[in-house]
Amino acid sequence: MSTPPQPTAKQQLQPPFPNKYNARLVAQQDSKPCTICFKPSTTVLLADNNADFFYTCAQHLRDDQFASPIPSDEYTALQKQVDELRSQVDKLRVEVEAAKPYLWGISSYWSTSKERTSTADNKSDESSDKYSNKEKEKKQSDSTTAKQDSTTYESLKAKLLKTEQELAEKQTELTQYKFKKYTLNQQVYRNRLMLNQKKIYNKQRTEKIQQPGFFPSAPHHNIA
Numbered sequence: 001m002s003t004p005p006q007p008t009a010k011q012q013l014q015p016p017f018p019n020k021y022n023a024r025l026v027a028q029q030d031s032k033p034c035t036i037c038f039k040p041s042t043t044v045l046l047a048d049n050n051a052d053f054f055y056t057c058a059q060h061l062r063d064d065q066f067a068s069p070i071p072s073d074e075y076t077a078l079q080k081q082v083d084e085l086r087s088q089v090d091k092l093r094v095e096v097e098a099a100k101p102y103l104w105g106i107s108s109y110w111s112t113s114k115e116r117t118s119t120a121d122n123k124s125d126e127s128s129d130k131y132s133n134k135e136k137e138k139k140q141s142d143s144t145t146a147k148q149d150s151t152t153y154e155s156l157k158a159k160l161l162k163t164e165q166e167l168a169e170k171q172t173e174l175t176q177y178k179f180k181k182y183t184l185n186q187q188v189y190r191n192r193l194m195l196n197q198k199k200i201y202n203k204q205r206t207e208k209i210q211q212p213g214f215f216p217s218a219p220h221h222n223i224a
């Protein structure tokens, strides 16, 4: 006994085209109305096996009630970059806040007032020279630290600004990213399949009508 070929049933279940569409751009003069809103559009969604295509405007392409983009590796990489930059910015903001110069501003204020006191002391008491020198050294080291703090703060601030700019650029790139592949919303896809079936049915019907013998032929002989 021979077994009948198995894949027939499976083949029948396969839709004539997959729910995987490639976005193609046509020239401005070739634009056609969007399938949904009839606005002139230059984007064609073409099924992966080329068995279906239709025009869609940019607005409907962004509408997730209509279609969803299939993220490419390029897009995922860009998304990852944005995430990394965002956490870098967050971290830098904290660092900049911690290095804010108001702390060394206070310390230099105190040193100046101390110096003023020690200068006054110098007039009345010569023996305070040593103490005064020590203070001066301390003040100098204070201002060096302050300078370093301020450099750290400025460089951190510059780094933050640069990272923020980079983040903004990448974010714009991400939001304006042109997807190349889309899946249709289930209902939209079903409509495409139905439309396709109707087209096939109409074509078959037209062919049948044109076949000789479809309509009963008019009698050839005269009644009279």
Ligand SMILES: [Zn+2]
Pocket (backbone or CB within 6 Å): 034, 035, 036, 037, 038, 039, 056, 057, 058, 059, 060
């Ligand atoms: Zn539209």
